[in-house]
Amino acid sequence: MHRDAPSAAGPAGKPIVLVPACNRQVGEHPFHIAGKKYVDAVRLAGCLPLVVPSASPEEIDELLAIAHGVLLTGSPSNVHPSHFDEDVHNPALPLDPDRDAWTLPLIPRALRMGMPLFAICRGFQEANVALGGSLHQAVQEQSGLNDHRAPEGQPPEIAYAEQHEVHVMPGGVLEGLLGHEHFRVNSLHGQGVKTLAPGLRVEAVAPDGLVEAFSVEASRGFSLCLQWHPEWQAASNPVSMKMLKAFGEACAAFRDYRNEIRQPRHDFKSDPET
């Protein structure tokens, strides 16, 4: 086999990142939707976004067989509290049980494979619940915790403006990437971590002590789950770009590993050119 021949798995294309969609009623009809800023963030990471409408358990396995990473987006909808054994606290707030139904089983399966995971806001909350944690349904109603919701009725430039500092915990993924002790982030959430799932490592906390970032210690792959929105104007945010670059590199490494183990073993004895 010529040394410069492409590998049997073919030239490595961009890593494929699954982006689970939300479910939204538009007029009389149900739609699957995904925020453009999340899809743009996957491209900024150097990966190929694959927005997925929904998936049956069998389809989850098929999707994981072709993917090299998962990005869980934010959403105005809340993770249904039944997944952490609570009743709905405020029925006026939107839910998305169809998204919950497949992202919650997707997360542990992806992590068990060592597939890179990048989770944002609702996605951060999904990851905590999927792995056995629970959420405050109304952070602002908890004694000692601040109101982490965005200012109401404001244009995106105000709603996604930086709201508070986060303190980076020493020795974790974030400190390794950023080397920062603290920096300011935006904040657009009413739910928040109540109990952290087993096996999660706190990566950053807000001034009131609320967990703002975690990684999955048990996973052998890259994982970074953030309560804030790094995808907002990410291209002009050096902190966001460092995290997205690390995620993209981890997805590329996972792709290369996948291609390597799937490459048919070469029988050098029978090949006259070796």
Ligand SMILES: N[C@@H](CCC(=O)NCCCC(=O)O)C(=O)O
């Ligand atoms: N609904 C949850 C999660 C909040 C969240 O993801 N906000 C972002 C919504 C819009 C966007 O996608 O940027 C909560 O309130 O905690």
